[in-house]
Amino acid sequence: MSFINHSNIGRSAMGGSTGSGSSTPKKPLLGSFSSMSNLSATSGQSNSESIEDSYNIPPSEWVSRVMHNHPDVLELRERMRPITNQKSFSRNRMCSKTEASHVISDSVLLKLIMQYLHEEGLTSTLTKIQEESTFKFVKDEVEKEALPTLLKIGIKEANNWFGPLEEIDGDDPEVEAYHAYVSEQDTDVTDGSIESKNIWDDLNDESTVKLLKNSDNNNTIQAATLNKLIWWLTSNPNSPEVSEFRKIFFLTFPSFTTAETILTKLIQMYNSPTRDNSDMGLVIVFLNLWIEQQPQDFNDKLLSMLNNFIDNQMVKDGLTNWAKKLRTSIAKTENNNTKKKENQLTNPPEPKVPKNIFSSTLTFEDIDEEEIARQLCLIDFGMYESIKPTEFLIKGWVRPSYRSKAVNLLSLMKRFNDFTKWISHSLLIEQQNTKGKSKLLGKFLKIAEHLRTLNNFHSLMAIFGAINSTSVYRTKTIRKDLSKQQQETYADLEKLFHSDNNYKSYRLAYKDAGPPCIPFMGIHLRDLTYVDECTNDKIDGMINLNKRRTLYHVISNTRKYQSVPYNFLKVHQIQAFLTELRIDNDALEESFKSV
Known part of the structure; x- marks a missing residue:
């Protein structure tokens, strides 16, 4: 939610009319910026000097001046933060920051600067930089808008990796409940106009998948719609590439869809127009793999959908053996969810405790x-x-x-x-x-x-x-x-x-x-933020699967030591x-x- 129209503020501060047919006056009108001129008037300057100062306010200062002169607007903005998800205005404006120069090397920074000069048509400056740096400019070598993103990743609060967490303790429970509800509604980020189509409608549409040659000169899937992706994963169970990407899919699908949507698509595939048993079998094999590999995905809502599918379709179609197998997998999932994991220690070392361990005088030293x-x-x-x-x-x-x-x-x-x-x-x-x-x-x-x-x-x-x-x-x-x-x-x-x-x-x-x-989580979360903000979610309107491959590797690397606990008492x-x-x-x- 935005409370300030920057363009109107600019015209008001400069004395311009908002009408399309009016010409801009040579001098600003006194009434149009009287609130801003109060700032300089209090310093004892003349009224004309105050007007001149207001006229020269840079755009970057417009919002801060308005907030200063209208505390009621600032108060309203701060009170609306839980809903708008904006940071505090003072935190945005006044926080102490330090540049992490390691994020952008000298060569990358030079490329970004030269790209900017090229786009702005500053050819003489570009030529001079190439001469002095002996660095040759290559057009479009870096992504457009890459510099703001890299700078955003490369800025962190001084001596405080997780600074924003300080605000967590004071959250209103009602606001937290609101956020939880909104997050549930916003999880499925796929394009509804495409993904609402039945999976069979996309079967022969070649525009819904994008292939790319890999190092072995074989085609590898680079982007696809959700329909085509699920079809590809389900219909090629023995393909090494599919087997590898299936792990990536199971871990990263929450970034572009929901488990309920995936199950709906699988049921659509099961109900093929030809009622082919081979299609049914492929779906059931994929479902069983999903239950075994990602049991944590199957919450009460998803289990209810799955049980309804087994009872009302699989059993009626005579697939009782497969229905029994799925139920066995579901039972194991439910047992794993209710069973508390306990780490088994093997000959742990004797704790080194002081003699006064049970005394009230025990100190850290x-x-x-x-x-x-x-x-x-x-x-x-x-x-x-x-x-x-x-x-x-x-x-x-x-x-x-x-x-x-x-x-x-x-x-x-x-x-x-x-x-x-x-x-x-x-x-x-x-x-x-x-x-x-x-x-x-x-x-x-x-x-x-x-x-x-x-x-x-x-x-x-x-x-x-x-x-x-x-x-x-x-x-x-x-x-x-x-x-x-x-x-x-x-x-x-x-x-x-x-x-x-x-x-x-x-x-x-x-x-x-x-x-x-x-691990020290700060560096790994920084990697995730970089991948997320520097790579597009979609390619030509399709899910960017290369981005999911990268996310998978970063997350897997961060989690790789979770399964082996310390052997201490x-x-x-x-x-x-x-x-x-x-x-x-x-x-x-x-x-x-x-x-």
Whole structure:
């Protein structure tokens, strides 16, 4: 929802008429911008100077000036944010940001600039840049509008990977319910005019699929309508390419349709005009694979549809054996959904607990650093293994309307924010003298050494992020007493999480880690955002399947360690220290200002 018509504001500020037949006056009319001129009038300038200032307001300042002079409009905008899904105006305008220069290399940035100069017809400047850079310009080498997208991906809030999550706690339950309802309605993003057609109507339409030669010189499907895609996946069960893409389809289909729509299309295919048994068999085979490979897709609504199809069509058609097989698969799905997964430990190491573990005087400093690292692994992995594939697809971390569908992912991100803030609070507030601060910093670095050995990149980055935050980093006195080993640990963390070459060091470490392992989610979510915003959802009106292939690989890489848990025993007293984080936000804010 937009409350401001920018074009009208521009004409009003410049004194132009909104009528098509009127000419623009040489001087702006006083009444047309009196509200804007109040800003400069208060500074003691003359009225004519105020008018001149208002006349020269750049377009980028129009909205902010209106918001400043009309707080009622600003208040209305802020109150409507839960419905419009807009960020706070102050957050958009005033947030501290830093450029992540690694996102765009010098050569790519140069290509983007040269492309812009070419499109604007600035040939002399383009020629000069080519001469000085010895870089040859190739027309349309980069996608149109690529620069704004790349810049958007490459900008992050300073020292805060998951900043927007701070607003989650204060959400109105009614607003959350509204968002959940809207997200249900908006899930199916396919073109209704095409996908509402019966699947048999698209069978011979060659315009509904796009093929592309791959490296083996064979045709591979690049884009298709939903009807043609389901037909291709169902009618070629033994094709290696189909078998591979079936996994991609099952994981990524929520990004372009719903499970109910897919089942409807399969039932349409089952009811072929010729009532061919081979078509029926293909559909049933695909359904059985779907149930076995993606049991989490079959909620109550989908199971009701499927059972109705089995009872009213398959049984009546005499396919009782297949009906029995599907029912067996459904029963296994229902059992898996109700059975709580319990990790079986195999000879776990004895916990390193202090003698006063049951005492009310137990402090954080009493607990062994390795045991703290172990308990952090148990806490973080419990959240990591619970994340469902669909939570990565719906971008719940940036889209408030989908928060209710990304609960586990958001919990892990909030845990990162809280733990990072707690570490900063411990270093800046709880310890009053420099010696105590240095000792505590050394303890966190020792914990980091164990976390690196255990491949817990999540808490490892939280510790590094807190230590490397502006407020802590500028307190140089607390680092002067660190041992040589602790200084080397900090240097290793800097290398591991350095942004050079798109976080190459971290990516190699994550690739070679082996299970059990917990990724640092910020970098992986950044990859997903890049893929989503830099690649079109559709090609010529059809579903872009190449984009889904890329999404599948990113999500699979992020989830690849979910199946192997840590083999440690839970120590309740230690986990209480690490989860019941007590933070004096006011005192922490003051310490940030004083640094």
